[in-house]
Structure formats: structure tokens, C-alpha cells
Amino acid sequence: MDQNGYPDLLVGAYESDATLLFRARPIIDIQTSVSGELSQIDPNKEGCKDDPNSKLVCFSFNACFKFNTTLRSTVSNILRLHYRIEAETYTGKKYYRVKFGSTADSDNPNIVERDISIRGNDLHSEHCSKEIVYLKDKSDIQNAVMFELTYSLIQKEPRMPTDGETLPDINKLPILNQEEAHRVFEARFLKECGSDEICESDLRVEAELTTKRTDTNKYILHLGEEHLSLIIRVINKGEPAYDASVFITHPSSLSYVGRKITKGDQLDCSPSNRTTLKCDLGNPFNPGKLEFQLRFNPTGLSDAETSLQLQIQSTTTSADKSVNDDLVTLTAEVIRNAELELSGNSEEQAVRYGGEIKGEAAIKFEDEIGSRVFHKYIIRNAGPWKASRIDVNISWPYQVENGREHGKWLLYLTGVPQVTGQGGKGYCLMGPNQVNPLDFDINSEYNSVVDNVPMPESRGSKSRRKREMIVLPREVRASDGSIQNVVSMSCGSGARCFNFTCVVLDLAANQTAV
The missing domain is CATH 2.60.40 (Immunoglobulin-like)
Incomplete structure (x- = not known):
């Protein structure tokens, strides 16, 4: 009815003595694409092509769009678009690993938003926006960084006309084809896990306490004589294990003192809370063996604690071939010596015993x-x-x-x-x-x-x-040569107690x- 090439619908309401007109808004076909450094990103190499001096790992990409050729005859010569890219948190995650260079100092550095105005002949050209992305946390490089790209039209909502007033021009109120206006893409990191990029690690944990043992091979901790020392060995017989960590769960009465590496070179331990210690083994933890020693201070033990239990467990975001050897539980009996x-x-x-006798x-x-x-x-x-x-x-x-x-x-x-x-x-x-x-x-x-x-x-x-019973004295010669009578009494022998x-x-x- 408005001659824009889209079918409209007119519905009569007989009992209400009215008609309803449903007008179809013109659809703008938009084509979107993303290209750039989105694969084989080296998490151990600082800088990137567009920012080689950066101290952070970075990569860049171009987000582009263009309209189809039927646009001129159906809509206004000016279009305004809202452009938005969000990294990771659009899925509901609370944490993000990357930030955009253009919004690095904002409250939401993982989100880029801007408005784009397009006029005249530019309506049919391709328009691109370059984004530089910086990796602020390398704790999870096994999984790709996910991005959501959206385009939306900026336009005023039409006002409902009064009776007899001209209807608003529907051609000035187009909508975008959502098949291309919304796009999800990802950036993947370089991994040494074969052509399938699936890392199959094989972690095994061994642990022991350095304290004495009983004849039945039970650990004994003598309080006051020593710290509680724990030796942990982690072996990887498979492919590199990404985000590999060891979690040590211990009683809250034990406090973490420090660690010492005895074999290997990558280890970072820090308490997660009062009962959990997390040790990062490197990202990735390559095939091989890592051995280290942890020390705990047992001075916070209460008198009611007669034994201590520690759990040592390895984790990784890679596929672990065997999880049966990832957990070790140790128990030590507490002995208190004083x-x-x-x-x-x-x-x-000298006390004089005597004087005036009184009843x-x-x-x-x-x-x-x-x-x-x-x-x-x-x-x-x-x-x-x-x-x-x-x-x-x-x-x-x-x-x-x-x-x-x-x-x-x-x-x-x-x-x-x-x-x-x-x-x-x-x-x-x-x-x-x-x-x-x-x-x-x-x-x-x-x-x-x-x-x-x-x-x-x-x-x-x-x-x-x-x-009275007489307690017999014994003679003792004093230093001046005189003889003195001495009486010795004790409980049960001369004295009542x-x-x-x-x-x-x-x-x-x-x-x-x-």
C-alpha cells in the first residue's frame, strides 16, 4: 500500500467498525565479515604486528560490513549504525582474559562500542573497523577467546498518529537482516598438541610427608620440633597440559610458609583461601617431571586436633588420559611433647621454730x-x-x-x-x-x-x-663444731599431710x- 515493494496487511474489524493496517518495514541486507590474526596466536610472544613494542601478547582483526545494491531505492540516503563487540562476558562469564586497545582504560575494557554514520554513495561501500586486542591473563590458553559482533540501526521510534494525521514514512524505518547483523567468532592460541589441536596430557601425582613414620608406616608429626614438610612430584607422560595446577587442601590450623623447587623450573604457589593452596605448574606444563617441597606451620593446631589430613590433586584444561592417579590423600598423627x-x-x-607456747x-x-x-x-x-x-x-x-x-x-x-x-x-x-x-x-x-x-x-x-608420739632426733655437727639435734619428717613418717x-x-x- 505504500509502494515499497513489501506486502502489507489490512484487517477489518466489523463489530468495531474499524480497520487495522499492518505495514511491512523495508529490510536492509547487511553482509559482515571478520578477518585478521585470529589463529595460532603465540601466548609467549609479546607484541603483535600493529603494536610490536607492547609488553603484552596482542593480536588484531578487522570487523567489516556492507549493504546490498537494492538499498538506494528503498531507504533514506543516511543510515546510522551502532557497532558493538564484546569479548567473553556475553556468554554470562564474569571474567575476561582480553581487553581492547581502544577501551583499555574504560570500565569495560572487553567491550567496544561506537556509532557509524553512512551517507550517499558510501552506502554501498565496505566499511571496516580495526581492533587491537591485548591478552591480560594467560591462565587459560587451551580455550579460544570468544567474541560477539552486533550491528543495529539507530533510529527514532515512530509516534502513533492521531485521527486524520498522515502516517509516518515507513521507508525511513528499515530493519536489518539479523542473519548477518549478529556474528560470533573466536581467536585461538598456538598449542603444541598436534594437527587436531586437542591436547591429551597424562598427569600423575605423587606425594609424601618428610615426618617420621610408625612401624605400620603411618606419619607422625611431633609438634614444636619441626614444620610440616610436604614433597610433591607431578609427572606428565602425554602432550602439554594447559592451565596445569596442583591444589593442596589442608586444615585451617596449618599456615603456608613457602616452597622449594627440587626438580623443574616453573612453579608459582599462593593460598586460594584458608584451607586451599594452589600451585601453578606453568602454562603449558610440558612432558616431564616437576618436584617441589611445601612447608606449613602447625602452631595454630588446637588441642582437639589429633590428626591432620592433606589432599593433593592435579588439574588441567587439557584432556587427561587418566584421572585415577591425579589425587593423593595423606594423614599424619599429631604428637605433642613437653x-x-x-x-x-x-x-x-632459716626459720625459728619456737617462742612462747600458746594454745x-x-x-x-x-x-x-x-x-x-x-x-x-x-x-x-x-x-x-x-x-x-x-x-x-x-x-x-x-x-x-x-x-x-x-x-x-x-x-x-x-x-x-x-x-x-x-x-x-x-x-x-x-x-x-x-x-x-x-x-x-x-x-x-x-x-x-x-x-x-x-x-x-x-x-x-x-x-x-x-x-604424744616422740619423733627421735639425730645429732648433726654444725660448722662451728657444736652438736645440734635435727628432726626429719615427711608425709607418712612423722608428719600428717x-x-x-x-x-x-x-x-x-x-x-x-x-
């Missing part, structure tokens, strides 16, 4: 009991590992044995023992009637709360003893607790 040293002393070199009922204050004696027990952890908990069991001689229910007081405990020192963390578990059982007034400096741990009662009696326990927590190697 050598403890216990020593004790009294701050007073228990006559004593009210601490200083009436007798001379104060401070006992100090020192625990040293000589390592190599920390001691999570140390129980020190003490037998305390509180009375002289006399064969009766109650004996005479010997060492009267006036305060709860305290744990101090470098280790610093700890406490003592005391039973009732072990600390100040006669309830004398004690200086607040030495007073403390007694833990109510059930223990046998041992309260002194205020009644007078008629008979009660038991209590002091607990020291988290005593690190080479630290002391008092």
Missing part, C-alpha cells in the same frame, strides 16, 4: 602463729610444645604425727596458693578446712577465697594432749609458672 621441670624453694633460709584458744591473729614461711614451686616447660594443662599435686605437712586424732601444728596454711609467672594462667583447688581452719584474723594481703572442693575434714582440737592440686594452663615452651 618436657617439664619442677623445682621448689623457701624464701626464708589454740589463745591465738587470735596470724602473727601469733609463728614465723611466716613462703614456699615457692617453679614449673618450667623446656618444650618443644606447650603444655595445655599441668596438674601439680602437693602433699602439705600441716601437723606433727603423735598417734592421736589431732597432732601439733606444723605448717599452718594461711592463704590459698596463687599461680603466677610467664604462664600466668592457673588456679589451686583447695578442700574445706585446709586454709586457715581455726579462722584466725589474716592480713588481707594474703587472704583469698577458698574453693569448696570436698576433702576429708581435718580440724585441730583445742583440748590438751596428754601423750593433706593433698591439694594446683593447675597451670597453656604453659608455652620456655616459659615458667610459679
Whole structure:
């Protein structure tokens, strides 16, 4: 109906007393092509023909289009096109390996967009745009870089005319033939994988720990004496393996220290997260053998961890002939050793035992009991590992044995023992009637709360003893030549004792607790 050579459709709506006119828009046939350096791109050669001084691997191509010969008679003499090329992310990928030189500093360097205006006789000429592409990541050269090329017309949408108004010229609103307006193409890298460009590698992983083994061939890790060292060997008996990596999965309590190559020359290891270490073997990892050693620090192990498990697995984007030998699992039993040293002393070199004799009922204050004696027990952890908990069991001689229910007081405990020192963390578990059982007034400096741990009662009696067991002395000649009587007593032999326990927590190697 508009004489543009395309059929239109007129539909009558009888009940609505109206007609509907469907007009066909003219179709512009566009021919597109892409040519250039899109194959055998050497990922190890910097620069390219159009930018030889580049520090990055690059390649270039021409994206071209032209219209067919029927264009002049059907559409306006001016056409505006929107040109767009997107690398990789058009498929939904979040990551892209290349960037365009013309948009390298933009927010989307993997996308090129521009508007093209074509006039008069140029409507029937071929129009090309050259693009230089730079490879910013060589981690995956096994797979081709995919591009999407699209052309679309730039035109204003027609306004719906009012009743009696002239219809817009449909010839000014053409559409593009989408068969050629959209094109997908790829750029492939040079690979040493034969004429079929399919790389068939054959990776095998071997791994072992350098720690000691038991008679049953189980690994043992003695904490504090050594790092955990892991030896890994990767062998490729096939074609080059692209994007070849080894992933080491380990407990989060192990921290990666470093690596050492013992055979081979390409290796780059870095943690992916707290439990995974990735080692890149080179791209590609050629046929041959690579051996390296990894070191981990086990100081972060918790007391609940009694064993460690590590998994070592190789991966590649090439076709691996056999995957059964790509995974190794190792387990090590954890042994914690701590050598403890216990020593004790009294701050007073000589203590006078005697003075005015008073009965228990006559004593009210601490200083009436007798001379104060401070006992100090020192625990040293000589390592190599920390001691999570140390129980020190003490037998305390509180009375002289006399064969009766109650004996005479010997060492009267006036305060709860305290744990101090470098280790610093700890406490003592005391039973009732072990600390100040006669309830004398004690200086607040030495007073403390007694833990109510059930223990046998041992309260002194205020009644007078008629008979006492005599502990026989022995004669000792002093330095001045005089003879002195010395009495030796111990728990079960001349002295009555009660038991209590002091607990020291988290005593690190080479630290002391008092």
C-alpha cells in the first residue's frame, strides 16, 4: 500500500467498525565479515604486528560490513549504525582474559562500542573497523577467546498518529537482516598438541610427608620440633597440559610458609583461601617431571586436633588420559611433647621454730602463729610444645604425727596458693578446712577465697594432749663444731599431710609458672 515493494496487511474489524493496517518495514541486507590474526596466536610472544613494542601478547582483526545494491531505492540516503563487540562476558562469564586497545582504560575494557554514520554513495561501500586486542591473563590458553559482533540501526521510534494525521514514512524505518547483523567468532592460541589441536596430557601425582613414620608406616608429626614438610612430584607422560595446577587442601590450623623447587623450573604457589593452596605448574606444563617441597606451620593446631589430613590433586584444561592417579590423600598423627621441670624453694633460709607456747584458744591473729614461711614451686616447660594443662599435686605437712586424732601444728596454711609467672594462667583447688581452719584474723594481703572442693575434714582440737608420739632426733655437727639435734619428717613418717592440686594452663615452651 505504500509502494515499497513489501506486502502489507489490512484487517477489518466489523463489530468495531474499524480497520487495522499492518505495514511491512523495508529490510536492509547487511553482509559482515571478520578477518585478521585470529589463529595460532603465540601466548609467549609479546607484541603483535600493529603494536610490536607492547609488553603484552596482542593480536588484531578487522570487523567489516556492507549493504546490498537494492538499498538506494528503498531507504533514506543516511543510515546510522551502532557497532558493538564484546569479548567473553556475553556468554554470562564474569571474567575476561582480553581487553581492547581502544577501551583499555574504560570500565569495560572487553567491550567496544561506537556509532557509524553512512551517507550517499558510501552506502554501498565496505566499511571496516580495526581492533587491537591485548591478552591480560594467560591462565587459560587451551580455550579460544570468544567474541560477539552486533550491528543495529539507530533510529527514532515512530509516534502513533492521531485521527486524520498522515502516517509516518515507513521507508525511513528499515530493519536489518539479523542473519548477518549478529556474528560470533573466536581467536585461538598456538598449542603444541598436534594437527587436531586437542591436547591429551597424562598427569600423575605423587606425594609424601618428610615426618617420621610408625612401624605400620603411618606419619607422625611431633609438634614444636619441626614444620610440616610436604614433597610433591607431578609427572606428565602425554602432550602439554594447559592451565596445569596442583591444589593442596589442608586444615585451617596449618599456615603456608613457602616452597622449594627440587626438580623443574616453573612453579608459582599462593593460598586460594584458608584451607586451599594452589600451585601453578606453568602454562603449558610440558612432558616431564616437576618436584617441589611445601612447608606449613602447625602452631595454630588446637588441642582437639589429633590428626591432620592433606589432599593433593592435579588439574588441567587439557584432556587427561587418566584421572585415577591425579589425587593423593595423606594423614599424619599429631604428637605433642613437653618436657617439664619442677623445682621448689623457701624464701626464708632459716626459720625459728619456737617462742612462747600458746594454745589454740589463745591465738587470735596470724602473727601469733609463728614465723611466716613462703614456699615457692617453679614449673618450667623446656618444650618443644606447650603444655595445655599441668596438674601439680602437693602433699602439705600441716601437723606433727603423735598417734592421736589431732597432732601439733606444723605448717599452718594461711592463704590459698596463687599461680603466677610467664604462664600466668592457673588456679589451686583447695578442700574445706585446709586454709586457715581455726579462722584466725589474716592480713588481707594474703587472704583469698577458698574453693569448696570436698576433702576429708581435718580440724585441730583445742583440748590438751596428754601423750604424744616422740619423733627421735639425730645429732648433726654444725660448722662451728657444736652438736645440734635435727628432726626429719615427711608425709607418712612423722608428719600428717593433706593433698591439694594446683593447675597451670597453656604453659608455652620456655616459659615458667610459679
